[in-house]
Amino acid sequence: MKRSDINEIMRSADVFIRQRGFFLPPFAYWSLDDWRDKGSEARDIIENQLGWDITDFGLGDFNRHGLFLFTLRNGRPENWETRKGKLYAEKIMIVGDGQVTPMHFHWSKMEDIINRGGGNLLIQLYNATPDGQLDEEHEIVLSVDGVTRTFKPGEILKLTPGESVCLPQYCYHQFWAEGGRTLVGEVSMVNDDQSDNRFYLEVGRFPSIDENEPPLHLLCTDYERYYKF
Numbered sequence: 001m002k003r004s005d006i007n008e009i010m011r012s013a014d015v016f017i018r019q020r021g022f023f024l025p026p027f028a029y030w031s032l033d034d035w036r037d038k039g040s041e042a043r044d045i046i047e048n049q050l051g052w053d054i055t056d057f058g059l060g061d062f063n064r065h066g067l068f069l070f071t072l073r074n075g076r077p078e079n080w081e082t083r084k085g086k087l088y089a090e091k092i093m094i095v096g097d098g099q100v101t102p103m104h105f106h107w108s109k110m111e112d113i114i115n116r117g118g119g120n121l122l123i124q125l126y127n128a129t130p131d132g133q134l135d136e137e138h139e140i141v142l143s144v145d146g147v148t149r150t151f152k153p154g155e156i157l158k159l160t161p162g163e164s165v166c167l168p169q170y171c172y173h174q175f176w177a178e179g180g181r182t183l184v185g186e187v188s189m190v191n192d193d194q195s196d197n198r199f200y201l202e203v204g205r206f207p208s209i210d211e212n213e214p215p216l217h218l219l220c221t222d223y224e225r226y227y228k229f
């Protein structure tokens with residue numbers, strides 16, 4: 001992705017998020033110069049990969065296959081072993097009309113996906129087989145806002161504004177919006193985007209970036225280049 005496109009997506013996302021009555025924390029707006037002035041007090045942001053996260057899944061067409069995310073809070077994966085520190089995470093995402101996040105599941109993370117307004121969020125569902133394929137035989141049983149519902153393999157769940165679903169581990173999901181750009185929340189167990197995403201087809205979780213202009217704000221994958229502690 002071009003850095004100029006990422007900067008533009010950030011500007012546009014910021015407007016949309018505010019329009020929907022949601023607000024990002026102060027560090028979202030730190031400039032490159034602000035980052036250069038930060039010391040170890042900003043460690044939590046870097047170590048837990050908080051902040052801006054914009055991806056085209058390495059497929060080169062953000063509007064067709066892409067996702068805007070901002071990680072608001074998170075802990076480290078090892079917290080599960082020690083039972084210390086943060087064991088939960090929260091993200092805010094924007095899903096465009098027809099913009100697909102490719103089919104994937106998580107080995108460790110259980111996540112609630114919440115439609116926070118805009119259009120509808122459509123989620124296609126499969127269980128994963130023990131060898132990581134799409135299970136075409138067994139129904140998927142999920143809690144949709146506390147109500148147990150059963151889906152056929154490949155069935156599409158529609159979440160209208162305000163609705164949410166709890167996706168357990170090993171539940172394949174692919175999603176997109178219809179009827180307009182949609183603000184989507186994620187409340188989950190600790191999030192580890194380095195090693196807890198199993199995509200059905202091989203895609204990249206983070207984009208490669210053509211640095212054609214300076215970053216407006218740092219992506220969560222930029223910290224190691226710009227911030228030394």
Ligand SMILES: [Fe+2]
Pocket residue numbers: 104105106111173
């Ligand atoms: Fe997911």
